[in-house]
Amino acid sequence: DAEITQSPRHKITETGRQVTLACHQTWNHNNMFWYRQDLGHGLRLIHYSYGVHDTNKGEVSDGYSVSRSNTEDLPLTLESAASSQTSVYFCASSESLGPINEQYFGPGTRLTVT
Amino acid sequence: TQLLEQSPQFLSIQEGENLTVYCNSSSVFSSLQWYRQEPGEGPVLLVTVVTGGEVKKLKRLTFQFGDARKDSSLHITAAQPGDTGLYLCAGGLETGANNLFFGTGTRLTVIP
Numbered sequence: 001d002a003e004i005t006q007s008p009r010h011k012i013t014e015t016g017r018q019v020t021l022a023c024h025q026t027w028n029h030n031n032m033f034w035y036r037q038d039l040g041h042g043l044r045l046i047h048y049s050y051g052v053h054d055t056n057k058g059e060v061s062d063g064y065s066v067s068r069s070n071t072e073d074l075p076l077t078l079e080s081a082a083s084s085q086t087s088v089y090f091c092a093s094s095e096s097l098g099p100i101n102e103q104y105f106g107p108g109t110r111l112t113v114t
Numbered sequence: 115t116q117l118l119e120q121s122p123q124f125l126s127i128q129e130g131e132n133l134t135v136y137c138n139s140s141s142v143f144s145s146l147q148w149y150r151q152e153p154g155e156g157p158v159l160l161v162t163v164v165t166g167g168e169v170k171k172l173k174r175l176t177f178q179f180g181d182a183r184k185d186s187s188l189h190i191t192a193a194q195p196g197d198t199g200l201y202l203c204a205g206g207l208e209t210g211a212n213n214l215f216f217g218t219g220t221r222l223t224v225i226p
Contacts, residue, residue, distance in 0.1 A: 107154070
């Protein structure tokens, strides 16, 4: 069965370190998204990609970067981790855009920056 | 400010009761989706509505898209403990971007 996986599921890191969160999907979807989920804010879009070599900034992109070298993977990098980036991170993918943009989510990565 | 406001934020009810949660905005959406999220997992899509006034049913869950496509509601009949979770609405704006905007969610607890 097709799926979307994230690793690691939990990560503790120190302020200032570079951290990369992995996202891998076997749906063969062109569209991939990274969100963070915080109490009181819901899910907020960090970065997204509509295909290989395409990346775009979302609502809360400062301090984060992504690259898309193939269809299956969209790793999220925190260049220099800050305590404000402690959050739960979700990756998602979708087949189509426009009105029917139905997204499939991974299980999430809980990141703590100390 | 949130583009989509959900109410109530928290809801605790007894098994067998009915409930309605709301998702409101001042913006017009081309579609509205509802997701359910359980602890430690990612959101799972329940339904997509695209036409103003549209009503969709999924067993005991009834979803409605407002006539003006600015709001939506989710009604659960005879709630079960298995309905416990975080309910999120998400909308795609009619103008421009293809991305979804998520509400802050309604956390539902159904007590046996």
